[in-house]
Amino acid sequence: MTDPIIVLATTLVFFLAGAVKGVIGLGLPTVSLGLMTVIMDLPTAMTLMLAPTFITNVLQATTGGYTMVLLRRIWPFLFFATVLVWPGGLVLKEADLSLMAAFLGVVLVAYALTGFFGLRMTTRPERERGIGVVTGAVNGVLSGMVGSYAVPGVMYLQSLELPRDQFVQAMGMLFLCTTIALGVTLSGTNLMTLDMGLASVLAVVPAILGFFAGQHIRKKLSEGLFRTLFYVALLVLGAFIAAKALLF
Template sequence: MEMQQLVAVAAVFVVAGTVKGVTGLGLPTVAIAGLSLMLPLAQAAALLVLPSLLTNVWQYLRCGVAWAVWRRTRGLCLGIVAGAWLSPLPEVANAGPWAQALTGGLLTLYGLAGLLGLRLPPPGRHDTWIGPAMSLATGALTVASGVFVMPSVPYLQSLGLNKDALVGALGLTFTVCTLCLWISLGAGGVRTDAFAASAAMLLPALAGLGLGAFARQRLSEAAFKRGFQIAIGALGLTMVLRALPSMGGA
């Protein structure tokens, strides 16, 4: 990786870490969206593994209700693993233009849903089948696209968890998704060199977390989240538009 590209990649992780520092989520989402404009999707997904894993473990452990979160979401976590293992979709390590379009589409959908204030209704008594369906879909889409937010985040938001439990649940489920992605990438041949590059991105991501924590005290979180949703939707749409010509020629 050339120096200019390395600086650009590090800048993406600073921005991604800042978003996570303010909102509690968004590091892998921002990282995938930004890196995929410069790098192949599989390489972008490999780079985010360690920053995503360690920041999400930290977020889960410091939520203050880690054991209660585990009991509430362990079925979801096991379903994510099952969905990743049983996924009929090609893995991101073998990504072609369709995977870029899928990732872009998921990000665009996530951005639009946030802007429009769309939320899933509480699952209630239907959670016995909605929960497993959401977890299986999240696992399958994680290993196919490197994106963790759909449909896990809308589902968790629908459960009516308090703030601490929601932050912890996001940290735990994103940790599980990251591990599934890591195993998937290893099976696809992304190993030592990608691991070292991912480790090198820890410092920019942690610097961003610090900036985000600082900014959270001074910015309107609602305004920040709105800007985040707009940026993610725009990046996702850009990814789709870039992938379409290649898909047509395939």
């Protein structure tokens, strides 16, 4: 991480990713991974995003005042989304990195399409726990494999029709638990070195600056318009990453 061009690109990526999170409450891992895998391998990109993601998610997960209410309702989902990151990380260690990058592209495209077209599911109260376990398990494995925290976890949380403040805090709780689990997984599989850990810590600065810039932008920009542009950009980026990994 001594190449000035790589350092500059990393700084800009995390500023942009932080800004996205500041505007819509999610997207830092998705945007940072999507852009960083254009210039580096997937495990390195996943390692770099850990500290910025952790710091911003601590703020989001602890703000709102609904911690105990949410834990009582979604703890099975959070539990499986956390513990199954490890098996996903083992797959990452042994798998073909080009294939994993292509899979990340597919995940980005799927996430973009569901958001762009407003697709969402509704979960009946009596089925919340069972669906939460399955969704959490899938989310955990995917997080370990490709570092994408949102699919299908955010869609499940949307299906619960939580009030806006609870929904934002619940996303923060999911992202925080997954970030911690991913950090432990990458360390345990020797994918995260001391140098990369330090680089990840340094990436917190542009991410935080971007986060506050995003909050400022949110006051001036229609959130609906921004979401549309965000999902279109993810669709294009995901398709590019998948094509690049499979064809080049």
